[in-house]
Amino acid sequence: MIQSIERALHILECIANAGGALRLQQIAEVTQLKATTAHNILKTLTALGYVRRRHSDTRYYLGDRILNLARIAGDDSGLRRRLRPRLEAMAEASGETVFLAVPSGDEVFFLDAIESPQTLRASSQQGERTPMEGSAIGLLFLAFMPMLRQQLLSLHASRIGPGIVGEVDRIAARGYALDEENYLPGVNAVAVPWLEDGELRAGFGVAGPSVRLSSSRLETLAALMTRLCQD
Template sequence: MVQSVERALEILECIAHAGGAAHLNEIARETRLKPTTAHNILKTLHALGYVRRREKNTRYYLGDRILNLARVAGNDSGLRRTLRPALEAMAEQTGETVFVAVPSGDEVYFLDAIESLKPLKAASQEGQRTPMVGSAIGLLFLAHIPSLRRRMLGPHADRIGPSIDAEIDATAERGYALDQENYLPGLNCVAVPWIDDGEVRAGFGLSGPTRRLPLETLTELAETMSGIVARI
């Protein structure tokens, strides 16, 4: 076996067995590694998104990349049931196509959706996967999950273009994401985050024809959606 890989996996298992978070000394003790060795491995895992740190907190947590791998391997029926009432409330209050999406690896996975009853509408993408870059929901995850942003944009920034950083920063500042005909001509979208235990776990999106959803309307809908999400 490759020792460095074995040690990294032992550290991840240690954090998992500790309930998803553990201090460095605890990790070193349980894995029988020197604290300096454990720290160096944790630094690499953190850079890759497999563990994360929280502000003013010395513990190491399982990162979004581990959680996304678990999502790919498992099923999201429990999360879907939890978020479905909020999705139904959004559909009823707005009359537009609404959806719930989650980060899955380096893609966006559309977990659930309710299609608008209006003749001119956005189609449901439930069950589909799309690239992280290029949509409002992707911007939302890139803005709220720093390790995902570093991983996605670091090696590919030259191919994606410099404007993406400004869009992500703007999304982070206002708290919700906008897409005005970027993903698809004639279609506008707004997306708001669902935060659980201090971390963005999913995003709610709404999409519809550009002529029905100008910027002013999208901003109003973001407030409506955020209010519904706050009651989950």
């Protein structure tokens, strides 16, 4: 076996078994590694996005990339069932097409959706996958998953321009994403994050014709959806 890989995986397992967070000294004690050795491995895991630190917190947490892998291997149907009542509430309140999406590798996967009953409406895209950059929900994921953003910027810099980077920064600051006919002509959308223990697990979106979803309506829906996510 390759010792460095074995030690790194042991550290990840220790953090997971402890509920998702451990301090350096605790990690060193459980893995029986020197603190300097454990720290060096954690630096590499942090750089790769498999562990992360939070502001003013000395503990190490499981990072975006490993949580994303866990979601891909996990129970999507369970998440869909658990969040369906919130999706239904958003559909009733907005009258537009609503959807639940999750990050899947470097793509957006549309896990669930309810189409608007109106004749002129946005399609649901349920079961489809789309690139992360461009759509409101994809930019939302990039804003709330820094390591995923860094990974995509390094791998696909040619298709992710400075305009997208600036918009991602604005989304992170205000807490939700807006799309006014950027992704699809004639269609506007808004997306808000679903967070658990401070980590993004999924995103909710509302999309519809731009003639109905004005800028002010999008802002109103953002506030409503955020409130439904917090109830």
